[in-house]
Every structure is written in C-alpha cells, then in structure tokens.
Amino acid sequence: MPYPELDVPIRILLGPGPSMVHPRVLRAMATPLIGHLDPAFFQMMGEVQALLRYTFQTKNWFTVVIPGTGSAGMEAALANFIEPGDSVLICVNGYFGERMFEMALRYGAQVHRLDKPWGEIFTPEEVDKALREHPSKLVAIVHAETSTGVLQPLEGLAEVVHNHGALLLVDTVTSLGGVPVKVDAWDLDIVYSATQKALNAPPGLAPLTLSQRAEEALKERQTPVRSWYLDLTLHSKYWGAERAYHHTAPISMMYALREALRIIDEEGLERRWRRHERNAQLLWEGLEDLGLELYVPEEYRLPTLTTVRVPEDVNERYARRRLLEDYNIEIAGGLGALKGKVWRIGLMGYAARRENVLMLLAAMKHILQK
C-alpha cells in the first residue's frame, strides 16, 4: 500500500504551543543540510548563541541549545545541578512545577515543595521563609505557567535565593520572546526555554543559559550527571572552542531557530513585548465581551497564554472540537487540576496578531451561541 503525500489541514494554532511558524522559518528548514562539524555550521552556532543572548538579555558565555523539547531543557537544567541527596526547593503552582518536582525526585534530590494554589504566584518572602525552613542548593520556579496562564514576577527573587547560597532555576518556556525575560538584570542562574512558543520555531529544541555562578557550581560537581545526553559539560565542549563531538546537532531545526531569532532581532524585543501585550489585551476584552470569565487576575496575567473559564453549560471538549474541525482553529483545554475547567489560548510570537484575535473571538461567538 503506497502512502499518500503529506497533506495536513492548515490550522490556526492558538493553543499553548506549538505556535504558528513564520513562512521564513519554514523556508529556512528546506535548506540542504551541512554537517554538524562543518566550519560553516560552527559559524551558525555562534550566530544562534549571539541571538539567544540578546533574546535572553544576557551576556552569559554558557548559552547553548539542547537537542530536545522544552522538557529536555527542564531535565538538563535540573539534572546538572542535582547530586543525589542534594536539597532542592521546587515552587509548585501548576502542571510544570509538578513536572519539575517529579524530575528532581528522579534525580535523587531531597525535594522540598513550596505549594500555592494553581493560578496564584509566589512572593520573595514566601521563598525566603521556605529556604529558612529547608536550606536548599537550588530553587526552581516557572516564569510563565502554561497550565494556568500566570506570569510569575521575578524581580527581587534572586537576591533572596542568593542570600541563602542557592541557585535560581527558571523555566521561561512560555515567556521567552513574548514577555520580558531579563536574565542578567534579574540575576537568574539557570534558565531554559523551548522553540515552539513565542520564539516561533517548530518544537524540538530547548535554548538554555547559565550564569557564571551556575557554571562554577557545575564545575564543582562531585558525581557525573546521571544523564549522558543532557550532561551540560559535554554540551559546552561542543558549543565552546573545543568543538568536541557529543551529539549530531539537529541541523534543520537549527536553521529554523536561527531564522526565528533573526526575526525577533529585526522586530526588537521591546516592540515584540508591546505587541504581545496589546494583542493579549484585545483578546481579554473580547473574551469578557463574550461573557466569559478570565481565570487569572490581570495583575499577573500572562500575555502569551490566556486561561478562560469554561461556562458551566458548555461542553468543553465539544466546543474545542467544533473550533478545530469547523474553523481550523486550535486552542487547548485545561491540564491537570484545570482539566475541563478552562480553555487555554496562546498568542505567541508571529501568531500574536490582531487578525488572529478577531478571528478567534468571532469563531468562539458562533460556537457559544449554538
């Protein structure tokens, strides 16, 4: 039986990711491959690093791309800074905090949880108190919780964490490239993201950056990192001057990432952040006009991902299926504790456009009126 040519529906991706990818990025991926040890590829890696430093707002030398999805970035971030028995503090107020907790356990850490209800944020005072009760080597927190739509403020947090001699690990999967992420100004130590959200490249890569402080900690490890694939010291030898072979870099995905970052560089971060803010505002007003209730207070509502309560008389899955099948628009349902209770709407990077917001609102209006 011969398989037919690839023929997928053309979707408007307004879920939590993957986001829509700019045609320039798609085109870049169709470029014939070069080798992962070709001098021309090394030059490209350097460009990607420089572009990532701009996007992360950092001067960190250690800025690399992990050859896996955002969860590989999360695991690399945790695995390299946990030795068996180490105490770590994980802030959990959503699905991805839970995931960090789970991973830290698997890597043999003594894990303390700082819990808040889903949809709330942590204050530096709460983290300070937790660290006084449970001295830890590492504090991990999610900047933009994709499961709840909460934007965690980070200003002032590093000072507290550093006063306790710990490192601050931050998940910026759903914030980088869409809302301010200021690695140096906020003094963050271990920061990772993913390509398929506001960076607008396809899923499959996880940018990651380490402060000098984190680099030092890495050097002081007494035991090998349990994962060979995610061992950052080995990665740094490929990304650094040695160019030592570790893995075969995902060439085509790197083409895509370079082009996606180049688009960000051309637009400029400040303008890009404002565009996200503006379009999120338009979405929020439109949803409220439809009589819907936003899940997160405006004060810490995330522009890249909006959670909106499903009205009690609406079948959540059915409405979403109509949106996908009849309008080719993808949004997502809730995860974990919010399953069936909210929709999650992403406006990420290229997709954060007025026309997309209006299209979605009009389609939702149709569906909710039925």
Place this chain on the structure above:
Amino acid sequence: MPYPELDVPIRILLGPGPSMVHPRVLRAMATPLIGHLDPAFFQMMGEVQALLRYTFQTKNWFTVVIPGTGSAGMEAALANFIEPGDSVLICVNGYFGERMFEMALRYGAQVHRLDKPWGEIFTPEEVDKALREHPSKLVAIVHAETSTGVLQPLEGLAEVVHNHGALLLVDTVTSLGGVPVKVDAWDLDIVYSATQKALNAPPGLAPLTLSQRAEEALKERQTPVRSWYLDLTLHSKYWGAERAYHHTAPISMMYALREALRIIDEEGLERRWRRHERNAQLLWEGLEDLGLELYVPEEYRLPTLTTVRVPEDVNERYARRRLLEDYNIEIAGGLGALKGKVWRIGLMGYAARRENVLMLLAAMKHILQK
C-alpha cells in the same frame, strides 16, 4: 547589526552523518505546523509507526520516535532497562560501544565489558562465554559501528542471550534503511536508530522499537526510570491509545521522517539494501584503485560507512579540509582510537548513488596526487 539571510554552502555529505536529505524531505519540512494533539497529527504518528515497523522489519506494537538524536535513543534504550545495581554486558569494539558503556555506568548498572579490538566483531560463542562468567540482565551491542565501519552479524546472537534470560539491545543507527535489519527474524528486543543516516531525514529523532519480551521487562521495573524525558512508559502513553501529553512532539521533524520513510517504502527495502551494497562495492574498488587500504575485511565491512586507512605521507586533516573547501565534499576523520588513522566515508540512503561515488573518487585522486 542585522543578521544576513541564512546562506550555507551546498555540500555533498559523504561522512558518517548527517547524510544528504532528499528534496522531498526538505519540502515536507516546509509544511505549516499542526498541533501535537491534533487528530491529524495522531493519524500521522500512526503512519510513521507503520512505516517504521516495515523499516525495522517488525510487528512490535511498541514502535515510537524519541524526540532527540541517536544518542537520546541509546540512552532511552539503556535507561529504561537498567535499575541501579543491575548487571549488564556491553560489547565494546568501537566508539559507540564505549558510549553505551559510559551511559550504563551513569545509570547505576554493574557493567561488564566484553572487549574486542576496534575493527573486529563478536561471535555468539564469545557472548555466551561472557554471560556465563557475568550473568547479566541485558546485553548491548552495536550493529553498525560508525567509528570502525564494521557490520556486526546478529544472526544467532539472540538465542544465546535469551538462553541466559537476558535482553538483547542493538544499536542500528548506521544500519537501518541501508543494510538488512530484521528485528523479528533476529529476535532482537530493544532496537533504536537515528534519522540522519540511511533513513535520510535530518538529525534530531531516534526511532525505537521493543519486543514483547522487552515490554514485559519494562512493566516489571521496581524503580522509576531516572530520566523523565526518556521514560518509555510515558512515551508509550502518548504513542498509544491514551494520547496522554508527555512532550511536544517535534512536528516538522516528524513530517520529514514520514516523507523519508515513505521514500524507503516506495523503493522497497530489498532494492535499497542492494543499492547500498552495489555502490559500496564501487567505492571500495575505487579506493583500492587509488592505492588506499580498506580498514575492515570485506567479510564484515559495512556498506553504509567505509573506513579507509590514511596513507602515512598524507596529512589527514589537511586532505579533508581540501575536500571540503575546494570540492564541497564532506567525509570524516577517525574517532577515538582511530583518530588521524582513517577516513570515514558514508554512502547512506539517498546519497548512495553512483555519481556521488565517482565524484568523491575523482576528488580524492586530485587531492592525493598533489
């Protein structure tokens, strides 16, 4: 400073991978994205699984794609079948056997090495003897050693391994799609590969298949897999009927893999294997005509990757640089114990073509005459 448009040299990739990618595969990647939980994507996953089963020559239900490079496939294969303290036997006759040894150590196994000089093969009798001395739960072996160009015969090996109650894990990174890999006929238990060799998709994904026996072993684990990202039980819930979210699948890479596998399906494995054999033969004769010595005896020489000794009076790196810079042809130098001693020439999938062989031989003749 604005970054210029992506502009990489057009290379003829005849190294150990990435291999050249068929234009149809490049074009498939330029397809706009759909979501990783879209029913249309689930259908595509099913097609990729069916195509992989054909390529692996297996009926294994558990046939998935790991979202990482070949080394991620290797680590997934080992990590899921090692619990701390488990005895495993690793056959080491090259760089990738060494890598498996290193990974197994990190996962807490009690690792026994069965060593052979680089460039030689293992016999079932040798494995049998090693298992009698070191009873093990798992035996790991490389089918096609990319560092040496050796094709390890696998017939008869599983019987020995299974008689000792162990599982047989096989690395087919450089064999799958280029030389016969018969997972069911050879009764292999844990088999992984990578996309960027004879499958001719870009690097970044690792197909993996498990026998029923391996599936059972997975279910009997007493401790969680240390790596969350590579936990195959979680992967199986995404690839199986549950469709439970684990990671965000690398959509564009999956488009590429589907198209690459479709091309294999169209050509047919038997014809494809013969084409690799024929073109390798042409290469081997041509290299010998140039007065060069092949590293591996013809009896177990690998058609997809040829190692050839560097003549004593030739500067290995310089010759390779000339080939790359003046002729845009990439081949590789030796790895590990063979560094500086051999060149490695790949003829993989789409690239295994008469015209490429002739071009390479002519260019090498030019360079060696200088």
